[in-house]
Amino acid sequence: MQGKTAASRNLASCHLCLKLADASLHHCPRCGEPLHLRKSNSLQRTLALLVTACVLYIPANVLPIMITDQFGNSTDSTILGGVVLLIDMGSAPIAAIIFIASVMVPLGKLIALFYVCWSVSAGRTTDPRQRTVLYRAAELIGKWSMVDVFVVSILVALVHLTGLLVILPGAAAVAFAGVVIVTIVAAESFDPRMIWDQQDVTNE
C-alpha cells in the first residue's frame, strides 16, 4: 500500500500541535503557531547556525573551562586537559563520560547535521530512514553536552575554601554553553521531511 503525504494533499502539519490545516493558512487554526508546509529557509538557517557553533567551538576548547586556585597557585584546565587529568588520576570511567559528553557528542552532532544538510541539498535518495534516525539522534543527544558546564558550576559553588582551595569558572564555559545552545537551535530549524521529499518526487 502506497501512503500519501500531507504535502501531496496540500495540507500543512502544525509542528507544535500536529493539526492538519490548509497550506494556504499562515497560522495554525488550533494553536496559533506560524504554519508552513516545510520550515522556511530550513537549510540556510541550519547551516548558518552550524557554522556559528563551529566558530564558538574554537574558544570553547582553547580557553580554560575551569581555574583551580590551590594555596595561591592557579592552574588553568581546558576541556581536553581535564579529561587527560582524570585519566592520570585513574578515574577512567568519569574521563570517558566527560570525553563523550563534551567532545564526541558536540562534534558528532555537528558532523551529523552537516551530513544531513548536504544529503538534502545534493538530492540524495538512498537510505532516507537511516538519515532520519541520524537526525533524530542528533536532536536527542544535544542537551547532554551541557554536563560539563554543569560540572563546572557545581564545582565552583561547592569548592570555595578561601586561601586553601578555590575553583573559578573559565571563559570556555560560556563559549561551550553557546555551542550547545546554538546546535540545539540548529537541530530544531532543520526539517527532516526534506529528506523524504526527494523520495516522494521520485515515486510519483
Next chain:
Amino acid sequence: MSAPPETGLVACPSCDLLFDVSGMRNGEKASCSRCGDFLTRVRTDCFFKLQSYAVAGLVFLMIACAFPFLSFESSGLESIMTLPQTAQQLYDQGRPDLALLVAGFIIFIPAVVLILLLLLSTCIIQQKFYAWMVPVTRLVFHMQNWAMVEVFFIGVLVSLVKIGHMATVVIGISFWGYGAFALCFIASVGNLDRLQYWNELERLAGLKNAG
C-alpha cells in the same frame, strides 16, 4: 480550496506520511511505518498522571532548594553548596551570563513548566476551557525542550567522583530531593502527548462554543 482535512488524520512529523489514528484504543501506541518516528499514544489517565507528578515534582523541588545539596570538607574547613548557589556563585565570580543559563535550565524553566502543567491539567480534568489555555500550552511545549534536570543530575554524579578523592564530600537532603524532582519531571512531561493533549483541548473548546 482543498477539501477540509478529515479529523483523525495525522502527518508524521519526520516524513509527512498521513496516518489515520482515529480508531486507537487505550494503551495503544502509534509509530510511523516509513521512518519509525513516534506519533502518539492513547492513555486515558494521562492528565491525572500529569497532574500528580507535577505536584510531587514541585514539592521535591522546594525540598531541593531549601536544604544543603553537597558539603565539602578539607583541612578542617567546610563549604556547603545549596541548589540556588550553583547559579549564585557563578554570578559572584563574574559570570552572570552563565549563572542565568544554569539557573534557567535547572530551576526556573522546569519549575515554570511544572506549575503550568499543573494548572492546565487541573482545568482539563475539570473539563473547563479558557481562552488563555491555548497560548499557555504553546509556551509549555516551547519551554520543555530547554529543561535539563536529568543532565544536571548526571553532572552532580560526575562532580562527586571528580572531587571525591580530594576531600570528604557529604551528600545532603537536597541531593535526594533533586533526584526525586528529576524523576517526577520526566514522568510528568512523559505523559504530555502532543496529539492527545491538543485533541482534548480542541474538544473542550468546541463544547464551550456549542454550549
